[in-house]
Amino acid sequence: MKKILSTNEFLVALIIIVLSIIIGSKNSVFFTAGNLIDLLRSGIVMGIFAIGVLIVIVSGGIDVSFTAIASFCMYTTTKVLNYYDFQGSVLIAFVLAGAMGLILGLINATFISFFKLPTLIVTLGTASMYSGFLLAFVGVREISNLPAGMSKFAKMNILKVTSENGVVSSLHFSILILIAVVIITWLLLRYTMLGRGIYAIGGDRVAAERAGFNITAIQFFIYGFVGLLSGIAGIVHTTLMRNSNPVNLLGMELIVIAAVVLGGARITGGHGTVLGTLLGLFLVIIMNNSLILLGVPSYWQRLVIGILILIGTGATAYRTMRSSRQLHRNSVG
Amino acid sequence: MMQEHLIKVTNVSKSFAGVQALKNIDLTIKRGEIRCLAGENGCGKSTLIKIISGAHVPDEGDIEINGKHYKRLHPIEAIREGIQVIYQDFSIFPNLTAAENIALNSELAKNRRFVNWKRVKSIAKEAIRKIDVNIDLDAKVENLSVADKQLIAISRALLQNAKLIIMDEPTTALTQKEVNALFKVVKSLQQKGISILFVSHKLDEVFDLAEKITILRNGQNVIDGDTSQFDKEKFVYYMTGRKISESHYELQQESNQCLLKVEKLSQKGSFYDISFDLYSGEILGITGLLGSGRTELAMALFGLNPADSGRIYVEDRLTEIKTVQDAIKNRIAYVPEDRLTEGLFLQQSIGRNIIISTVEKLLNKYKLIDSEKMNIQINHWVKELNIATPSTHLPVQALSGGNQQRVVLAKWLATNPKILILNGPTVGVDIGSKTDIHQIIRELAQQGVGVIVISDDIPELLHNCNRILIMRKGRIVGEFGGKSITEKELAHQLSAT
Numbered sequence: 001m002k003k004i005l006s007t008n009e010f011l012v013a014l015i016i017i018v019l020s021i022i023i024g025s026k027n028s029v030f031f032t033a034g035n036l037i038d039l040l041r042s043g044i045v046m047g048i049f050a051i052g053v054l055i056v057i058v059s060g061g062i063d064v065s066f067t068a069i070a071s072f073c074m075y076t077t078t079k080v081l082n083y084y085d086f087q088g089s090v091l092i093a094f095v096l097a098g099a100m101g102l103i104l105g106l107i108n109a110t111f112i113s114f115f116k117l118p119t120l121i122v123t124l125g126t127a128s129m130y131s132g133f134l135l136a137f138v139g140v141r142e143i144s145n146l147p148a149g150m151s152k153f154a155k156m157n158i159l160k161v162t163s164e165n166g167v168v169s170s171l172h173f174s175i176l177i178l179i180a181v182v183i184i185t186w187l188l189l190r191y192t193m194l195g196r197g198i199y200a201i202g203g204d205r206v207a208a209e210r211a212g213f214n215i216t217a218i219q220f221f222i223y224g225f226v227g228l229l230s231g232i233a234g235i236v237h238t239t240l241m242r243n244s245n246p247v248n249l250l251g252m253e254l255i256v257i258a259a260v261v262l263g264g265a266r267i268t269g270g271h272g273t274v275l276g277t278l279l280g281l282f283l284v285i286i287m288n289n290s291l292i293l294l295g296v297p298s299y300w301q302r303l304v305i306g307i308l309i310l311i312g313t314g315a316t317a318y319r320t321m322r323s324s325r326q327l328h329r330n331s332v333g
Numbered sequence: 334m335m336q337e338h339l340i341k342v343t344n345v346s347k348s349f350a351g352v353q354a355l356k357n358i359d360l361t362i363k364r365g366e367i368r369c370l371a372g373e374n375g376c377g378k379s380t381l382i383k384i385i386s387g388a389h390v391p392d393e394g395d396i397e398i399n400g401k402h403y404k405r406l407h408p409i410e411a412i413r414e415g416i417q418v419i420y421q422d423f424s425i426f427p428n429l430t431a432a433e434n435i436a437l438n439s440e441l442a443k444n445r446r447f448v449n450w451k452r453v454k455s456i457a458k459e460a461i462r463k464i465d466v467n468i469d470l471d472a473k474v475e476n477l478s479v480a481d482k483q484l485i486a487i488s489r490a491l492l493q494n495a496k497l498i499i500m501d502e503p504t505t506a507l508t509q510k511e512v513n514a515l516f517k518v519v520k521s522l523q524q525k526g527i528s529i530l531f532v533s534h535k536l537d538e539v540f541d542l543a544e545k546i547t548i549l550r551n552g553q554n555v556i557d558g559d560t561s562q563f564d565k566e567k568f569v570y571y572m573t574g575r576k577i578s579e580s581h582y583e584l585q586q587e588s589n590q591c592l593l594k595v596e597k598l599s600q601k602g603s604f605y606d607i608s609f610d611l612y613s614g615e616i617l618g619i620t621g622l623l624g625s626g627r628t629e630l631a632m633a634l635f636g637l638n639p640a641d642s643g644r645i646y647v648e649d650r651l652t653e654i655k656t657v658q659d660a661i662k663n664r665i666a667y668v669p670e671d672r673l674t675e676g677l678f679l680q681q682s683i684g685r686n687i688i689i690s691t692v693e694k695l696l697n698k699y700k701l702i703d704s705e706k707m708n709i710q711i712n713h714w715v716k717e718l719n720i721a722t723p724s725t726h727l728p729v730q731a732l733s734g735g736n737q738q739r740v741v742l743a744k745w746l747a748t749n750p751k752i753l754i755l756n757g758p759t760v761g762v763d764i765g766s767k768t769d770i771h772q773i774i775r776e777l778a779q780q781g782v783g784v785i786v787i788s789d790d791i792p793e794l795l796h797n798c799n800r801i802l803i804m805r806k807g808r809i810v811g812e813f814g815g816k817s818i819t820e821k822e823l824a825h826q827l828s829a830t
Contacts, residue, residue, distance in 0.1 A: 193441060193445055193446050196437065196448055199429060200426050200429070200437065203426035206422075206424070207422075207424040208426070210424050211424070211441055212438065271428055
């Protein structure tokens with residue numbers, strides 16, 4: 001029991017509950033079904049991104065190129081499908097964008113694995129390269145008439161709620177994609193040797209090598225997987241927004257990384273869970289969407305999220321420090 | 334028919350970029366034998382280990398394991414033949430639980446794709462039962478002690494069906510109690526027919542444990558024999574190639590210049606009511622188990638973690654030491670326990686490391702570093718302390734442990750200290766360098782410096798200190814003259830509760 005109470009997940013969950021109660025008591029709109037659905041809806045794209053970022057951070061790396069990859073994939077896919085006036089299913093859009101994302105992710109992996117460059121530098125570079133290529137060669141103008149399959153997909157809701165004042169909130173089908181990604185990743189990290197290898201690399205790379213993990217293969221998997229997820233997230237983003245904009249995802253990477261770190265993943269690698277990431281993400285989304293309900297100006301959101309990150313990571317660091325001191329003291333006797 | 338010997342290395346040589354690291358080495362290890370491999374840093378010990386474990390390919394020679402001959406041995410073949418290396422860093426994952434750490438490698442070797450947590454737990458339970466120890470299997474390894482981490486590494490090796498376990502200086506970070514526990518485990522492994530190759534240059538350990546000793550020097554096998562054929566002098570002679578005599582340090586003359594007087598110094602949770610004097614020319618030993626407060630006391634005296642209460646007099650003047658700057662102003666120098674993380678800038682050059690604490694004295698009138706002055710200073714200390722290096726521009730991490738320690742010493746001696754506090758001055762340093770460092774310490778004391786040596790190396794204390802204070806649970810519990818106590822008594826005092 002004590003173990004559960006001292007986990008990072010518990011701490012974040014506690015903050016979420018306290019915050020919800022405060023917001024809910026000031027503004028009763030917060031606890032309405034409509035608002036909760038809106039919260040979920042705004043978390044879908046960020047959620048898929050966050051899962052990818054989690055894997056990278058657990059392995060001891062960092063990826064800031066995923067929004068650029070997503071923008072590239074969704075915009076190029078939309079443009080290509082429009083060009084051929086494609087009338088078929090949205091599945092083709094997902095396959096196309098996913099494959100593109102996979103390739104771009106593998107390009108990241110190549111630099112990281114073969115040239116042994118720091119992951120931050122590589123992904124900073126490729127992020128700029130991917131979005132530059134997109135804007136220079138593919139296009140800059142927003143596309144608002146989506147291919148038929150994608151427009152149809154945009155209207156696929158699994159739940160619709162109308163509030164008293166007539167505002168309709170709908171939960172989009174793509175929440176199921178997020179749920180699938182979450183479950184697959186959770187199983188992967190917890191129950192496969194590949195997943196444990198990702199933790200092992202993040203814990204001690206040299207030890208992982210000596211134990212017989214194939215570091216190159218694992219890194220190709222990690223960055224390829226992130227690329228694939230980014231491609232999928234890109235299409236989800238486009239359909240939810242009902243347009244394809246080559247730049248409006250850029251800049252989201254920092255808030256996603258912040259959510260993952262807030263959820264207990266250590267930037268130094270080796271630590272982090274799917275549950276923690278979801279909680280961290282949820283906290284950030286509540287901040288983003290609900291401070292307005294409290295009457296807090298939107299400029300303050302950035303400030304508050306920044307403070308939360310410092311408190312969140314600070315609390316973890318403090319606990320680690322204390323437990324190592326405890327260890328030292330126990331060895332006295 | 335099983336051969337009596339498990340592994341037979343014949344005529345193995347290896348060179349790196351023209352430097353001969355090993356030359357015509359022969360080594361035979363029998364089943365269930367505990368063999369010590371000794372030698373100073375750079376003698377080729379680690380190269381030999383790497384050849385046996387398949388990490389390096391020998392230029393010539395033959396390796397025979399379990400009757401099979403190998404010209405070149407792949408790491409995976411070595412593992413399949415039952416050869417396991419326990420590295421100094423244990424090669425474990427701090428972020429995973431003890432159970433997973435124990436089971437992971439063997440599960441990986443079995444090519445499993447999925448993790449069954451029940452199986453992991455039961456494998457780990459079985460593994461620690463085999464060596465009869467108790468570890469919290471659900472704890473994250475980063476929260477465990479060094480000794481526990483080592484036991485995890487050992488039980489992990491056993492799971493891979495180990496026939497030969499190579500331990501690379503396994504006792505470096507252990508307390509005496511933990512060393513004893515480790516030896517018990519090693520002996521129980523022997524009973525199970527597992528051979529141990531124990532790399533160490535600590536005499537007492539080697540004589541305690543090993544049946545046979547192999548000593549390497551400059552890449553050559555200088556002697557091979559039963560432990561009973563060796564005595565201390567012979568062992569040291571073969572390792573260093575020179576005769577090293579052990580003598581006690583004695584005060585030249587009683588000095589009445591009290592350099593440091595500590596009164597009732599306390600720090601909550603670390604040490605209490607510490608009082609002692611340090612006179613000019615003295616080498617004062619402070620010893621105690623890990624966690625006895627010895628390191629915290631040293632850090633308090635150097636202002637790294639100031640004491641809560643008590644008084645410190647430097648040369649009879651009441652002095653406040655709240656920061657490192659205070660300590661340096663009072664000409665106190667501190668050589669920390671862990672030179673790698675606290676004492677050196679590993680990637681920086683030897684020269685820069687030497688001048689770092691005195692860089693202000695090397696400025697010219699434009700407040701820039703005077704390179705001529707700097708080079709004079711660097712060359713002076715390289716010569717003075719016999720730092721063996723082809724160039725002072727090399728990064729410090731390229732040096733051996735002994736030479737690194739000399740660089741740390743040089744850095745502080747350059748500040749011309751009156752009081753020198755050395756914490757574990759010869760940890761991880763080979764015997765030759767150790768003797769040299771002791772010599773340096775003695776000379777400093779003879780020049781009037783007051784030296785405090787914090788150490789749990791009992792012979793080191795006995796031979797070099799004219800007085801020894803024993804700390805237990807944060808308090809000074811005894812004071813002895815260096816000559817008035819035997820090794821046994823001191824060891825007993827240390828571990829008494």
